[in-house]
Amino acid sequence: MTVAAYVLGRRRSATTTGVSFHSLPGYYGSYVAIWCALPALALYCLWQLVEPGFIRTQVLATLPAATLELSEAELGLVYNDIRNLVEGNIVSGEPNDEILAAASRYTSLQRISNLGITLVVLLVGLTSLGWAFRRVEPGLRARNKVERTMEVVLMAASTVAIFTTIGIFLSVLFEALRFFQQVSPLEFLFGLSWSPQTAIREDQVGSSGAFGAVPLFAGTLLISGIAMLVAVPVGLMSAIYLSEYANSQVRSFAKPMLEVLAGIPTVVYGYFAALTVGPLLRQFGEGLGLGVSSESALGAGLVMGIMIIPFVSSLSDDVINAVPQELRDGSYGLGATQSETIRQVILPAALPGIVGGILLAASRAIGETMIVVMAAGLAANLTANPLEAVTTVTVQIVTLLVGDQEFDSAKTLAAFALGLLLFVTTLLLNIIALRVVRRYREQYE
Amino acid sequence: MSSRPRGVKERVAEGIARRYRRERNFRLAGLGAVLVGMTFLGFFFYTLIGNGYTAFLQTHIRLDVELSADVIDPDGERDVQALGRADYQGVIRNALRARFPDVTSRNDLRELFALVSPGAGFELRSDVLSDPELVGEALSLWVVADDDVDMLIKGHIDRAADESQRRISDSQLGWIEQLEADGSVSRRFNHRFFTSGDSRDPEMAGIWSAVVGSFFMLLVTLALSFPIGVATAIYLEEFAPKNRWTDLIEVNINNLAAVPSIVFGLLGLALFINIFGLPRSAPVVGGLVLTLMTLPVVIIAARAALMSVPPSIREAALGVGASKMQTIFHHVMPLAMPGMLTGTIIGMARALGESAPLLMIGMVAFIVDVPESPLDPATALPVQVYLWADSPERAFVERTSAAILVLLAFLLVMNATAILLRKRYERRW
Amino acid sequence: MGRYSASFVSCVSAFGAAFLVQTAHAQAARDYISIVGSSTVYPFSTVVAERFGRTTDFSTPTIESTGSGGGFKLFCSGVGVQYPDITNSSRRVRQSEIDECADNGVRDIVEVKIGYDGIVLANFNGAPMYRLTREQIYLALAKTVPDSAGSGLIPNPYVSWSDIDAGLPNVRIEVLGPPPTSGTRDAFVELVMLAGCEAFPVIETLAGDERDAACFTMREDGAFIEAGENDNLIVQKLEANPTALGIFGFSFLDQNQDKVQGSLIGGISPEFDSIADGSYPVSRPLYSYVKKLHVGEIPGIEEFLAELTSEAAWGDFGYLSDRGLIPLPQAERQAVLQAVQGLENVSLSP
């Protein structure tokens, strides 16, 4: 099958190349190429979708009636066995004659199918090519048509985001609704206590189970806030230094190096936060006579801040570079120092972009999972004290989802409700942020 | 000059020292910020290399192994099936017994046999299968030591500690010291770490299947997120009318960047596995999930890059009669390419290091066999790191660090490639 | 002209096509066993799988670490190649899960009890070893405890161990343990907390629900720290924080003897033999569940089960015991083996 696809692909590209030899300008070439490729491609894809089902029906039809009486699922297993045989994999037990017969049927069908689709695709490709080819004449507005096609493609690409959102929404919605049948939404939204200590086994009833999401969101905000306090100044100052002060060698070295920070697996940061920063802060705090939890929000926040530095710096760097040189000249011409120019002219001009970068970084902080899973612990304290342990929404989602409890218990379903809530919250935040940035932009552009 | 307010020069002069001080401080703050980032990076590398470099070496023990034909190939036909079934671990055990003939009690033998990795027999087996001529010969073979022995030799186990506080018993220690004394213990390059798949025996475990899995996943991610991301950015920035619909798309994109990665895992589970029927643990699903996750990053960066192309370029192109599409593809896009690449790299880096969503789609799995296509079950490098980090065996600690080092090496290569690309594009105009 | 745009279009469409073709090819034949389930069983199951893959001609099974609940969810979704064949669990299957399985056509499930996992309380071995009783642990970790007069329940007032018993060290109570979603936590609560709390007469006077709440609820004021399920991390945190205790599986204690020491519970030290003979009180069984309908259809399941239940694997000196799994008693092994060979259906009735 793969070989057939490969041969097909090559033939198709060969025909396409043939077309672009056409003496008319490239647009006519593209036009014909699109006409040649798209229908054939569509047909090929369609066939790929239909074919397995078709072959399956045909192959199973050769099996004796007794086998066919099995349930659909079990038939699937038998069929899997046949295909294992065909593909030369190890099979379960010695194959009997029926299975062998079915396997040879499978092989021949597959051969026919491949041959057929090759011919059909070629035929369709050639036909539509011929049709398009004949239409190529001076009056044809090939460019408009090609460009229209491309615009549609571009537009289609932009809807992926919408579909993703809908997909996410739907995939968490139903489970979340089941959760809300067990726990009232009001308690979930405004409850000040989070303690999903309900029993795992049914004969262990009675432990306290509180599902108030407020402490989780407070914890998330606390940790992200600390992270932003680290990342924004450091990231922004790095961006400023690299784009305004550093010479090109330093810049070309330091910028990618900082970007590496974004690529370090979050698991590694998690270890670093849990094993190095956490205990360090604890010792330091004890030295000062403060009770610092070894899972303090501060530790997780600091490390998370380091991680998102490149998100702030990289994007800020780009927007700072995009500020026109005239503004710098204007400021220098008045006798401003470089730092005055940066603070009072460049930064205000770059602000919308910088805010965008910071928002992206903030989003990353809120959604970050592994660092907090390892370093922030699971204690849902409602506190603003960064030295205490807090937990975040994402930590709870992970813990609840990979736990050992039953899958339709309120505990697991709570993860979906949290996911939904987080999703909706960030959506609202983003809408607000977009409005703010836009208003700012309208004012100064 | 009469109308100039008096003392301007003096007033400027008055503040100038202070302003220069601030300038210097500001500059230092900037340098400091860069240094903070670099220091952390340096620190990370230092710790990782410190912890991980030993994983690239592996302790081996030299044994005189007799591949007696009676044991391995009793039929004498050199039949591959028969050769494959033979007890090679037994052969190695016999060699150990021959080396320490004093050991007789059952418990002591158990401890003695534990010096050699359980994987050693499998390696001997594949040696013999690839060269059946070996049967009947006596070889001096460097066999892989057990992970506990490895840890001892590398100094992670304290020899002076009380017997109850180490994994190596006193008698085992004695045997190892005997072996060391006659030069039968050596550390050699750990090629298995790079060529084999996961294993529960740390000395046999490697990253290759995870590397291949990550590669397939990134391939899918890059192939989808870059074109879709760039196309979306172009559409939104250049074509889309400013209306509620595009507002909606824009809010959506920003929002998706904020969605916790594990939620993407939930989506992947529901959509790709349950609805599309794609197999679990497959890199193609991982790639699709990571595509959705990295798309917003790519789109946002690509839009910023498009935005920073001066309008004069567009006007110039439109002015010579290019269509809008031509203007964008011939002039604007090449100029915006460096920025787009930066964004894509950040996105890909994030995808490369991501493990949380893969949990939901079955990629947090024990995979020994190296995947051959994006549809075979596979795991990914960060997941491998995560799994090893959670393994009880001590020897996985250094392997975890080493795997992270490899991951970072890939990342550096990616960044370097991007820099080269960026340079090329920048030179083009 | 148009070269860029044409290549761009073809690029995008080619990727789209590639994606579709991939989708169509998705249901490739599966020739390996698919195992999901508990992260506690994972380290044991993987060893068996690896041996199996090495010593037979079958492919090495893939094993996902999804948690017991997630494992059952997947396992019970249906019969067919896209569903796993075996799920591991650190607790026994629930009736509701069996029902859900049956609803989806997964009628017959074979239960394999593979061994015991000890749960230990351990601390850094540079610090003094704790000798605790279950009552003391209960007093240290419960949210509400009986007051000194023994007349009612009060919020846990104990700050340091010496507050509970003058014989215990005067250090802050700090115990790192698993979250409420974990089977380890569940077992710990039942085997330690419940046993500890029942020793107090005042508990007996409470009604069922209240009594359970009093016994099962862990304190939430920072003395008991839910530290996630990564046991290695707990071990390393203990090293960084010598006064704290941690709750984790025996295999991690076994591998880290040079770093941590297990506390004595009721005078018994958590050692292989004491757990195996049942004198160490805190251990729980681990299970694998097999989909009977897949046996004979997915290659190698029977052989895998044979490997799992071979003496070389789960026996007293089997390789699983090297990894810290406590073997079942000989007689129980025989019984399980028979049930597995006969592919007997799981039944929850005791």
Added chain:
Amino acid sequence: MSLASNLEKETVPQAGVGTAEDTSIQAAPDIRVVGETYRTVGDYTSATPVIRTRNVDVFYGDNHAIQNVSLDVGKNEVISLIGPSGCGKSTFIRCLNRMNDTIESARVHGEILLDGEDIYSRRMDVVMLRARVGIVFQKPNPFPKSVYDNVAYGPRIHGLARHREELDKIVRTSLEKAGLWSEVKDRLEEPGTGLSGGQQQRLCIARTIAVSPEVILMDEPCSALDPIATAHIEDLIDELKKNYAIAIVTHSMQQAARVSQRTAYFHLGRLIEVGDTDQIFTNPQHELTEDYITGRFG
């Protein structure tokens, strides 16, 4: 590195490019001059110089953009610098307040004195220098701030106003001097970028005046403006010369004739001729000047 800023940075050196390679212009008649032996025609000194330059050479990398130029800018006068594109006039005035410092590859040799002090000496502070020698650029470049903040920017950074009233006064007088007050007095809080092109340029002049410089350099201040706006600016220059020394680079000979008292003609990085504006336009001494004035090239 962003493309936009790259563009900006690269256009500047181009202003001074073209000396050696541009053979078509080199083929123009009778350049009698090579290297050291060259002398500017006319009197380049001023009786009351604010800025004196002697033997100035500017290099961009290997490119010799300004060669051996000596010229004074006198008090209360407008001197205009004319010449064909790429002749170095912009480069020259950018040297006068060290704006060329911002270009990495630029090197300046020779002597440039402001009130007798060498501005390239170590003791001269560039911030102080630019406060004393203001510059207005070709393209209006108001900051993305309000009109008020645009004008107040200079006084603020230099600490010229002790309190708010003083600052208000400076802003107001500057805007009045720039002839903009009546137009913007009700929109002081609106963004400066929202004004029309001519207004923006006057805003930039007001911004420069607000620092009370001794010299104002203008680099083709009207080239991006319409005739009405240009007339405004020219009136303004006429007004400003009472208080400031002004050097203006212009493309337009008519403008030079209208606003300046002295005119300097640059050609391929050399100062060819300098003299009273009337004399230059009516009776140029040098052949090149004559050719340029009469429109034979340029």
